[in-house]
Amino acid sequence: MAMYCNQCEQTAKNIACTVRGVCGKDEDASSLMDFLVFGLKGIAAYAYHARLLGKTDPEVNAFIEEALFKTLTNVDFSHEDLWDTLMRAGMINLKTMQMLDAANTEHYGLPAPTKVRTGTIKGPGILVTGHDLLDLEELLKQTEGTGINIYTHGEMLPANAYPELKKYKHLIGNYGSAWQKQKKEFDEFGGPILVTTNCVLIPPASYKDRLYTTSVARVPGVKHIEDRKDFSQIIEHAKQIGDLPERQGPDMWTGAHHKAVLSLAPQIIEAVKAGKINHFFLVGGCDGAAPGRDYFTQIAEKIPKDAIIMTLACGKYRFNDKDYGDIDGIPRFLDIGQCNDAYSAIVLAVELAKAFDVEVNELPLSIVLSWFEQKALAIALTLLALGIKDVYIGPTLPAFVTPNNWKYIQDNFGWKPTGDPDEDLKEMLGK
Ligand code: SF4
Numbered sequence: 001m002a003m004y005c006n007q008c009e010q011t012a013k014n015i016a017c018t019v020r021g022v023c024g025k026d027e028d029a030s031s032l033m034d035f036l037v038f039g040l041k042g043i044a045a046y047a048y049h050a051r052l053l054g055k056t057d058p059e060v061n062a063f064i065e066e067a068l069f070k071t072l073t074n075v076d077f078s079h080e081d082l083w084d085t086l087m088r089a090g091m092i093n094l095k096t097m098q099m100l101d102a103a104n105t106e107h108y109g110l111p112a113p114t115k116v117r118t119g120t121i122k123g124p125g126i127l128v129t130g131h132d133l134l135d136l137e138e139l140l141k142q143t144e145g146t147g148i149n150i151y152t153h154g155e156m157l158p159a160n161a162y163p164e165l166k167k168y169k170h171l172i173g174n175y176g177s178a179w180q181k182q183k184k185e186f187d188e189f190g191g192p193i194l195v196t197t198n199c200v201l202i203p204p205a206s207y208k209d210r211l212y213t214t215s216v217a218r219v220p221g222v223k224h225i226e227d228r229k230d231f232s233q234i235i236e237h238a239k240q241i242g243d244l245p246e247r248q249g250p251d252m253w254t255g256a257h258h259k260a261v262l263s264l265a266p267q268i269i270e271a272v273k274a275g276k277i278n279h280f281f282l283v284g285g286c287d288g289a290a291p292g293r294d295y296f297t298q299i300a301e302k303i304p305k306d307a308i309i310m311t312l313a314c315g316k317y318r319f320n321d322k323d324y325g326d327i328d329g330i331p332r333f334l335d336i337g338q339c340n341d342a343y344s345a346i347v348l349a350v351e352l353a354k355a356f357d358v359e360v361n362e363l364p365l366s367i368v369l370s371w372f373e374q375k376a377l378a379i380a381l382t383l384l385a386l387g388i389k390d391v392y393i394g395p396t397l398p399a400f401v402t403p404n405n406w407k408y409i410q411d412n413f414g415w416k417p418t419g420d421p422d423e424d425l426k427e428m429l430g431k
Contacts, residue, residue, distance in 0.1 A: 031400050031401055031405050036086055038377045043063075043064060045374070090378075101343045104133060114254055117248075119175065119246070121244075122244070124148045126143070126149075127151045128152055129153040129196065136152070143170060155338045158337035176189070179200070186203065192241065195211060212237075214228055265351070267329065269356075279307040279366065280364060282367045283296055299425060302422065303425070309333050349365060366429075393417060
């Protein structure tokens with residue numbers, strides 16, 4: 001069936017006009033509409049996880065409906081109106097992340113800083129990747145007492161810090177790192193792998209038969225488990241494969257939920273006043289395979305010893321296997337959790353600002369954001385909506401952001417593209 005662009009009143013030359021809902025003649029409006037659609041996908045992901053744990057919010061649902069409908073019916077293309085909708089999307093995302101944080105902590109308890117073993121131990125095992133804690137919990141329940149060990153992968157690492165998940169003795173620890181290394185890591189793991197959400201690669205033949213999807217995740221040619229209450233198929237597969245080898249990697253710390261970090265607030269304030277802590281960094285976001293992402297490793301390694309490094313999401317695997325030590329007992333490296341836990345980072349920034357009686361933008365805090373997919377864009381919208389300035393974003397800008405729209409962000413928020421790590425760090429420390 002032919003598709004028509006509702007502006008040109010001609011057959012759409014490419015699908016972009018109809019998918020974006022905006023005429024390709026105004027590239028800047030198209031770009032803002034893309035930002036909105038990608039951001040909505042991120043908000044929807046957070047709302048979905050929260051709903052699985054019993055939390056919904058009519059205001060969030062209403063905004064998603066309205067904003068999606070707008071992409072179909074807004075033929076005004078006023079940039080001002082589109083920016084206004086984007087800022088509303090950012091605030092709605094904040095609300096959604098807050099709802100997800102409440103859902104996770106009410107269901108699984110408050111995460112506590114936890115040292116996580118990496119590698120595998122002798123015995124059959126299943127690896128769980130993605131972001132969905134409920135899928136992990138169901139698998140833990142169904143494998144309890146069976147002799148099968150469970151390992152987290154990638155964005156599931158922070159699950160090891162929740163009391164109601166780490167109480168399962170067969171949750172052994174973490175295996176592997178960020179999504180782009182799956183082909184090597186899943187191949188070497190040896191046992192079956194459960195994929196719960198996005199960021200899964202099309203598998204090669206070497207482990208395709210060991211890969212299972214569930215929930216919203218699907219991969220062509222891969223077995224799908226429809227009902228998370230029945231993981232018997234993958235459990236049987238783990239038993240058939242049998243023992244995995246013993247492998248030991250470096251320990252990793254996670255579980256720096258904002259409430260755990262805020263319990264250290266008096267010590268942090270004292271250390272700042274004594275000149276022992278001079279800067280805070282938030283270095284995190286999505287990882288990817290494109291060249292230039294070692295920028296984030298270099299930044300983390302070059303951060304001076306009188307600074308605290310906060311991180312989140314899978315970008316951290318580029319630097320979370322190192323020992324950063326402490327400042328007067330305060331850990332220098334704080335893994336806040338998944339990209340889904342970005343709310344904690346925002347609360348920490350707001351609470352630190354309150355403690356020092358300044359605005360967030362006046363804090364000696366530098367944010368270095370690696371972006372890759374829709375949730376990172378939803379978080380970027382929240383930071384913009386909160387008026388957070390001087391964020392470094394990279395290693396490349398999203399392709400859909402036009403030069404004019406990027407100029408708007410630079411002029412109004414002072415955001416910068418990542419460049420030379422040494423130069424950027426010097427600039428950040430001069431703040
Ligand atoms: S942090 Fe981003 S890139 Fe990494 S697994 Fe999560 S959604 Fe995917």
